[in-house]
Amino acid sequence: MTGKFSDSDLTPIAGGGLLDRRLLLKRGALFAVAAAATAEPARGDAAKPAQAEDFADPAWLHRTGGAFTSYGTPSKYEKYVVRNIGGNREPAGDGVSWTPLEDLEGIVTPSGLHFERHHNGVPDIDPKQHRLVIHGRVRRELMFTIENLLRYPMRSQFLFIECGGNSNAGWHEEPIQRSVGSFHGLVSCSEWTGVPLSILLDEAGVDEGASWVIAEGADANLLNVSLPLSKLMDDAIVGLYQNGERLRPENGYPVRLIVPGWEGITNVKWLRRLHVTDQPSMTRNETAKYTELLPSGIARMFTFVMDAKSLITSPSHGQTLEGPNVYQIRGFAWSGRGKIVKVEVSADAGKSWADALLDEPVMTRCFTRFRMPWHWSGQPAILKSRATDETGYVQPERDVLIKERGRNGYFHYNAIVSWAVDEDGAVTHVYA
Amino acid sequence: MSTPKLTKLFMCLACVVIATDAEAQSRAQAPQLGTPMSKADVAKWDITVFPDGRGLPSGHGTAKEGRAIYVQKCASCHGDQGQGATAEDLVSGPMPPTAGHPNKAIGSYWPYATTIFDYLRRAMPPSAPGSLSSDELYALTAYLLAANKIISESDEMDALSLPKVEMPNRNGFVPIDAKK
Numbered sequence: 147m148t149g150k151f152s153d154s155d156l157t158p159i160a161g162g163g164l165l166d167r168r169l170l171l172k173r174g175a176l177f178a179v180a181a182a183a184t185a186e187p188a189r190g191d192a193a194k195p196a197q198a199e200d201f202a203d204p205a206w207l208h209r210t211g212g213a214f215t216s217y218g219t220p221s222k223y224e225k226y227v228v229r230n231i232g233g234n235r236e237p238a239g240d241g242v243s244w245t246p247l248e249d250l251e252g253i254v255t256p257s258g259l260h261f262e263r264h265h266n267g268v269p270d271i272d273p274k275q276h277r278l279v280i281h282g283r284v285r286r287e288l289m290f291t292i293e294n295l296l297r298y299p300m301r302s303q304f305l306f307i308e309c310g311g312n313s314n315a316g317w318h319e320e321p322i323q324r325s326v327g328s329f330h331g332l333v334s335c336s337e338w339t340g341v342p343l344s345i346l347l348d349e350a351g352v353d354e355g356a357s358w359v360i361a362e363g364a365d366a367n368l369l370n371v372s373l374p375l376s377k378l379m380d381d382a383i384v385g386l387y388q389n390g391e392r393l394r395p396e397n398g399y400p401v402r403l404i405v406p407g408w409e410g411i412t413n414v415k416w417l418r419r420l421h422v423t424d425q426p427s428m429t430r431n432e433t434a435k436y437t438e439l440l441p442s443g444i445a446r447m448f449t450f451v452m453d454a455k456s457l458i459t460s461p462s463h464g465q466t467l468e469g470p471n472v473y474q475i476r477g478f479a480w481s482g483r484g485k486i487v488k489v490e491v492s493a494d495a496g497k498s499w500a501d502a503l504l505d506e507p508v509m510t511r512c513f514t515r516f517r518m519p520w521h522w523s524g525q526p527a528i529l530k531s532r533a534t535d536e537t538g539y540v541q542p543e544r545d546v547l548i549k550e551r552g553r554n555g556y557f558h559y560n561a562i563v564s565w566a567v568d569e570d571g572a573v574t575h576v577y578a
Numbered sequence: 579m580s581t582p583k584l585t586k587l588f589m590c591l592a593c594v595v596i597a598t599d600a601e602a603q604s605r606a607q608a609p610q611l612g613t614p615m616s617k618a619d620v621a622k623w624d625i626t627v628f629p630d631g632r633g634l635p636s637g638h639g640t641a642k643e644g645r646a647i648y649v650q651k652c653a654s655c656h657g658d659q660g661q662g663a664t665a666e667d668l669v670s671g672p673m674p675p676t677a678g679h680p681n682k683a684i685g686s687y688w689p690y691a692t693t694i695f696d697y698l699r700r701a702m703p704p705s706a707p708g709s710l711s712s713d714e715l716y717a718l719t720a721y722l723l724a725a726n727k728i729i730s731e732s733d734e735m736d737a738l739s740l741p742k743v744e745m746p747n748r749n750g751f752v753p754i755d756a757k758k
Binding site for chain 2: 237265266281282286288290291295297298299345348349350360366367368369370374421423425426427428429430433442443444446447448450451554
């Protein structure tokens with residue numbers, strides 16, 4: 147099974163059969179892939195072989211192809227790659243949908259698969275009737291139309307957005323057995339384009355003594371959060387475009403706040419109002435929610451930055467390795483504090499680690515794709531990945547995080563994730 | 579005109595230029611398309627409520643009045659006694675936040691009473707947010723505070739009394755990435 151590799155290729159550099167990452171750069175190196183083990187009905191249909199039995203001469207070679215379409219859609223054979231919706235029954239628009247991380251590659255999340263967290267549905271906003279206002283401790287209180295905002299100088303940046311509640315099943319006493327997207331899929335990464343908020347705040351003329359800005363959305367929940375003025379002046383964007391096209395309604399059309407590296411709730415969708423002020427307004431979301439209760443009974447509040455984190459997406463829960471072979475372990479890492487500088491992988495439950503290859507470009511507060519060659523011998527193994535960011539912060543082991551935070555914090559779970567591979571190649575989620 | 583006077587004038591002009599340089603540079607590249615708002619316009623938009631009571635509207639209500647509204651508009655999701663239904667618990671048991679399975683309901687967790695009024699006004703009830711009058715909102719807020727045994731049934735809540743309510747978990751938070 148491993149005949150394409152030389153003995154020196156297969157010399158491990160860490161326990162469990164991890165190989166040198168430079169093997170990935172070697173021409174002709176072929177790697178096996180882990181396959182989804184339990185096919186859902188939709189996936190089973192899509193995977194049915196086409197009727198053509200002569201692979202050299204399939205039917206589509208002999209008939210006219212489809213017509214042009216004004217807006218493209220994914221292949222019908224990829225219909226299973228969808229957001230997994232976890233909505234509440236009442237109201238129907240209060241809930242989340244997860245990005246299917248295990249089905250995606252690279253660092254960009256297609257806009258239609260970006261995770262969602264809505265508190266009372268997606269508003270149907272007519273951009274001609276929508277306004278953004280800046281008021282409070284400013285010299286000129288201003289109102290902007292969307293048409294006007296589109297005429298301002300813009301900036302574009304690849305940035306992840308992660309919900310503060312992402313991965314919260316990690317706090318459970320028993321490891322949850324779900325696909326990586328249905329467990330950790332409240333994180334996505336896009337190219338966001340819009341007007342630097344500092345330009346608009348400068349136009350309004352911020353007063354001395356202003357230190358906070360209360361941002362409010364135009365949904366039926368009028369979602370509001372308080373944010374430090376310094377961060378918004380530093381790098382926040384009034385987002386108008388996502389991945390090259392105007393925002394989609396579920397991602398905040400016609401305008402949302404982009405706050406690089408900060409938890410999802412601060413990236414207020416359907417942005418309508420920025421109230422420049424001298425103190426936070428202590429909204430429901432920054433007091434009753436999005437605060438982390440510690441074992442002492444005291445809760446952490448204003449926990450804006452998303453700490454470094456990484457995930458192995460292949461192999462991951464629900465996938466199967468089809469026999470001993472050389473595999474490419476792959477996944478991605480991100481940090482709200484800046485660039486990822488290192489991702490280490492372990493195939494022996496953390497006893498030894500080896501540096502993974504990072505795909506270029508590596509950008510600040512953005513997904514970074516990592517890859518690691520691995521010779522699986524057929525023996526049970528436990529895979530882990532560990533991210534380090536440019537501030538020196540290292541993603542913690544789960545027991546370290548639990549010791550520090552207890553188990554009632556609910557938000558900001560960023561511990562190392564462990565996947566167990568059994569002798570049949572089946573992959574499950576374990577605490578190890 | 580004497581020379582010292584001229585010098586003073588020149589220096590003054592220089593100061594003005596330096597002070598506005600950064601802002602002017604930033605504005606030079608922006609088209610300046612914001613429309614100035616009148617005080618009346620701003621008042622229509624400004625619904626921020628602060629913990630010290632700034633921003634609270636006029637109006638008033640008591641828990642007794644609030645109970646009737648609660649039963650009609652809230653109980654189907656939040657339960658007749660404010661807990662154990664499909665939506666989150668509003669009324670805490672006696673458990674403090676340190677207990678094994680702490681309840682993060684209003685009485686045990688929320689640090690400011692003004693937050694209740696603000697959130698009800700924005701978001702409740704989900705089928706008709708923004709439909710409650712200020713009097714109804716004060717009454718509902720009073721009901722939730724009384725149900726959590728923080729005020730009495732007859733205490734009237736308004737723009738002056740609400741921010742004075744001392745929430746049990748007022749000091750239960752430590753700021754991490756910003757000062758309060």
